[in-house]
Amino acid sequence: MNDLLRDDMLTAAVIGIARRAGDAILEVYGRDFDVEQKADDSPLTAADLAAHRIIVDSLQALTPEIPVLSEESADIAWDVRRGWQRYWLVDPLDGTREFVKRNGEFTVNIALIEGDRSVLGVVQTPVTGDLYYARHGHGAFRQERPDDEPQRLRTRQADAPLTVAGSRSHGSERQRELLARLGEHELIARGSSLKFCLVARGDADLYLRAGLTSEWDTAAAQCVLEAAGGAVRTFDGEPLRYNRKDSLLNPEFIAVGDAGVDWAARLAS
Numbered sequence: 001m002n003d004l005l006r007d008d009m010l011t012a013a014v015i016g017i018a019r020r021a022g023d024a025i026l027e028v029y030g031r032d033f034d035v036e037q038k039a040d041d042s043p044l045t046a047a048d049l050a051a052h053r054i055i056v057d058s059l060q061a062l063t064p065e066i067p068v069l070s071e072e073s074a075d076i077a078w079d080v081r082r083g084w085q086r087y088w089l090v091d092p093l094d095g096t097r098e099f100v101k102r103n104g105e106f107t108v109n110i111a112l113i114e115g116d117r118s119v120l121g122v123v124q125t126p127v128t129g130d131l132y133y134a135r136h137g138h139g140a141f142r143q144e145r146p147d148d149e150p151q152r153l154r155t156r157q158a159d160a161p162l163t164v165a166g167s168r169s170h171g172s173e174r175q176r177e178l179l180a181r182l183g184e185h186e187l188i189a190r191g192s193s194l195k196f197c198l199v200a201r202g203d204a205d206l207y208l209r210a211g212l213t214s215e216w217d218t219a220a221a222q223c224v225l226e227a228a229g230g231a232v233r234t235f236d237g238e239p240l241r242y243n244r245k246d247s248l249l250n251p252e253f254i255a256v257g258d259a260g261v262d263w264a265a266r267l268a269s
Contacts, residue, residue, distance in 0.1 A: 010062075014122050015133055017058040018108045019146065021051035022126035025093055025108070029126070035100055043096045048072060051092035051108060059088050059110075066112075071216045078246040086114050089242065091216040095192030104128065105191030111219035116241040121223030123193050132197050134227035140200055153228040155257030156202040161185055165195035165207040175210040178267055196221030199257045200228040206263065207255040215248045222255070230257045237264035 028047035036044045052072040059068050069076060070090040081087075088110065093099060095106030104127035112120035119136040132153070134140035141150035161184040166175070179185060188204060196218070198204040219242060222232045232240040232255045240253050254263050 011120065011122075011133060011135060013062055014059075014110055014112075014120065015124075015131065015143075017055055017062070018110055018122045018124040018131065019129075020058070021054045021092060021108045022124045022129075024050040024054055025099070025106075025126045029099065029102070043100055044072075045093075045096060045099065047099060048093045048096060052090075055090050055092055055108070055110060059090075063088075069216070071214065074214075074216075074248060081243055084113075084243060086112070087243070089113050089118070089216050089219045091193075091214075091220075094217060095194075098191035103191065105194055107192045107194060109193055109216065109220035111216075111223055113219060113242050116244050117239075118219040118223040118226075118242065121220035121227075123197060123220050123224060125194065132200065132221070132224045134224040136223065136227065138227070140224045140227035142197075142201060153200050153224070154202060155200060155225070155229040155259075156205070158205045158256070158258035158261050162205045163188060163203070165190055165198045165204040167191070167195070167209070172210055175208065178208055178210055181267055193217065193221035196225050196232075196255050199230055199255055200225040202257065205257055208267075209250075209253050209255070211252065213250045213253075215242050215250060218250060218253070225255055225257075228257075229259065230255065231259035232256075233264065235264055235267060237262070 025047040033045050038044050052070050056068050056070055066086055068088040091109040094109045098105040108124040110122045111118045121134050123132040129145050131143045140153040142153055143150045162182055163186045166187045166189050195207040199207055232253055234251045234253050256263055
């Protein structure tokens with residue numbers, strides 16, 4: 001483990017950045033706002049851009065030697081990215097559709113990537129103040145309010161009937177077919193990276209994603225889940241990894257609390 005990740009002050013600083021971004025999001029959330037459509041038809045609001053500016057400026061001041069890749073500034077060529085050994089991967093507002101619906105199920109996601117894996121992750125929920133954070137080798141924690149003592153997170157052993165965290169806005173027929181292969185289960189709908197967090201804190205057994213996501217959608221929460229004892233794997237059973245190709249899209253994956261189960265085999269049956 002390198003000196004950077006041994007530094008509790010770094011984690012505390014990133015938590016502070018995430019909370020400031022969350023406050024900026026709430027300022028927009030509390031008033032009328034316009035919604036633009038990006039080239040991929042995903043929504044964009046002033047809250048996305050305000051959080052982006054706070055996070056990128058703060059991370060560049062905190063660690064000027066480490067590049068930042070944010071959803072709102074993702075046009076960085078593969079020829080540049082492929083040489084990165086360490087970088088920040090950011091979704092300033094994960095769950096913009098939920099933000100627009102005003103259901104509170106959106107998050108701020110900040111991850112530190114080393115090589116091809118997420119080694120530090122912070123997930124903050126602006127509406128409730130709930131925050132999850134983890135460092136590789138140092139455990140995962142939840143802080144429900146800023147002044148609360150952090151609670152260590154641990155996943156649970158899978159047992160029937162399964163509890164499955166599912167997308168609030170991205171369900172599909174393929175997902176329903178895959179879930180049917182798991183047998184009896186209860187489906188809990190959540191937006192954004194909160195689905196990972198349900199698994200990390202032992203309130204769900206898995207989150208199955210049939211469909212595309214981007215790397216900034218998953219990196220921070222993957223670190224939290226893995227540090228809590230879980231795993232995030234492709235349908236081939238391989239760990240989900242980062243910055244290994246030109247495209248920033250993830251393959252389909254399953255995020256699980258009980259890493260001892262061969263989930264890929266169960267889904268293939």
